[in-house]
Amino acid sequence: xxxxxxxxxxxxxxxxxxxxxxxxxxxxxxxxxxxxxxxxxxxxxxxxxxxxxxxxxxxxxxxxxxxxxxxxxxxxxxxxxxxxxxxxxxxxxxxxxxxxxxxxxxxxxxxxxxxxxxxxxxxxxxxxxxxxxxxxxxxxxxxxxxxxxxxxxxxxxxxxxxxxxxxxxxxxxxxxxxxxxxxxxxxxxxxxxxxxxxxxxxxxxxxxxxxxxxxxxxxxxxxxxxxxxxxxxxxxxxxxxxxxxxxxxxxxxxxxxxxxxxxxxxxxxxxxxxxxxxxxxxxxxxxxxxxxxxxxxxxxxxxxxxxxxxxx
Numbered sequence: 001x002x003x004x005x006x007x008x009x010x011x012x013x014x015x016x017x018x019x020x021x022x023x024x025x026x027x028x029x030x031x032x033x034x035x036x037x038x039x040x041x042x043x044x045x046x047x048x049x050x051x052x053x054x055x056x057x058x059x060x061x062x063x064x065x066x067x068x069x070x071x072x073x074x075x076x077x078x079x080x081x082x083x084x085x086x087x088x089x090x091x092x093x094x095x096x097x098x099x100x101x102x103x104x105x106x107x108x109x110x111x112x113x114x115x116x117x118x119x120x121x122x123x124x125x126x127x128x129x130x131x132x133x134x135x136x137x138x139x140x141x142x143x144x145x146x147x148x149x150x151x152x153x154x155x156x157x158x159x160x161x162x163x164x165x166x167x168x169x170x171x172x173x174x175x176x177x178x179x180x181x182x183x184x185x186x187x188x189x190x191x192x193x194x195x196x197x198x199x200x201x202x203x204x205x206x207x208x209x210x211x212x213x214x215x216x217x218x219x220x221x222x223x224x225x226x227x228x229x230x231x232x233x234x235x236x237x238x239x240x241x242x243x244x245x246x247x248x249x250x251x252x253x254x255x256x257x258x259x260x261x262x263x264x265x266x267x268x269x270x271x272x273x274x275x276x277x278x279x280x281x282x283x284x285x286x287x288x289x290x291x292x293x294x295x296x297x298x299x300x301x302x303x304x305x306x307x308x309x310x311x312x
Contacts, residue, residue: 005047008080011073013040014052018070019142021059070141071160075283078143094288095125099136101150102206102229103169103248103275108299109149116295124288132204132229137161140280146289149296151248152205153274162281163274164293166300170272171209173264174247174256176239185265189217192266196224198234198245205273210246213268235261250303275300 016026017037027034045052052066062070100109113126129136129145136148137157151169152158173192175182181191199221200206214221226237231251238245239260245252246268247261255261277296279285285293 006044010040010044010047011077013037014044014069014073015077015142017041017053017060018062018066019138021061023060071282074141074143075280076143078283094123094286095127096288096292097127097129097144097146098292099139099145099148099150100128100130101133101136101148101152102130102200102231103151103250103273104149105130105231106248106251107253108166108250108275108296108303112292112296112299115299116292119295120291130229132201133157134203137278140278143280143283146279146283146286147293148278149276151273151275152278153276158278160281161278163276163278165274165276166297167275167304168272169275170249170270171206171268172247172249172252173266173268174238174245174252174261175243175264176241177259177262179242179262181244181264182262183265187264187266189219189266192244192264193219193222195222196226196241196243197221198226198228198237198243198247200229200246201227204229206246206248209269209273 013026013030016029017023020026020029023037023041024034027037030037041052048065048069050065051063052069053060054063098109098113109128113128117124117126129139133148133150133152134157136145136150137152139145140148140161141157153163153165175195179195181187181195184191199210210221213219226234226243228234234245234247235252235255237243238247239255244264245261249272252261252263256263277293279289279293
């Protein structure tokens with residue numbers, strides 16, 4: 001039975017500290033004093049009989065007990081907020097909150113959203129948040145997102161979240177047309193470091209694949225690096241210069257088809273990583289979420305067929 005001593009302010013303070021990893025930043029967000037936040041957390045820890053945070057010089061981190069509590073507190077608060085919104089603004093319509101990784105920003109997600117909204121029985125808005133897998137999965141765990149879509153099977157943050165595989169998507173090495181390495185076959189790996197690279201940022205799942213590729217071929221990334229998950233910046237930078245872009249296949253299919261970009265004759269990886277959708281198993285899925293996931297599955301199946309026939 002839920003203890004009557006646990007109040008809404010306890011849960012709100014806990015979630016803010018967990019999200020911001022700092023009592024001071026949580027206090028600023030909640031517009032209360034830092035001692036007030038500390039007192040509220042101590043009260044919650046007393047009720048639960050466990051320490052929720054480890055204090056350190058770099059901020060605070062969740063203990064194992066804190067991680068366990070987070071899996072339930074975040075979705076519970078989010079469900080309460082949704083209930084208040086549904087009662088107070090019933091005619092406004094619903095919202096679906098989707099976390100998008102760069103591997104699905106170009107085709108899968110835009111196509112699925114358009115198809116879903118065209119056939120939805122009710123007016124539903126979609127809020128898309130882009131970012132790294134670590135950030136998006138943390139937001140999903142907190143209940144701030146309904147699902148995350150993209151390539152993320154290598155992410156440590158998945159842990160107890162539910163992942164459903166849709167298809168495999170490889171990373172490619174691509175360059176602008178007219179690049180000195182375009183059309184060179186066979187391509188000696190050592191030549192790659194003669195040029196700038198566009199790569200995912202450190203500590204992302206895609207960057208892990210780049211690092212593995214470099215280890216396999218005894219390469220050290222050049223000093224002239226552009227680290228970004230932005231597809232428009234990466235595309236423009238590659239098309240107008242001599243950079244080598246480590247790009248998700250989906251994001252460059254049209255550029256490869258019309259010749260704006262050229263794939264190098266050296267595979268970065270074989271089958272690629274598993275692209276799929278990730279949900280929080282502790283949250284009861286809404287009918288809206290279930291309907292959108294079904295559309296995602298349909299569009300993904302069409303993409304798999306297109307890839308198999310060479311039409312994608």
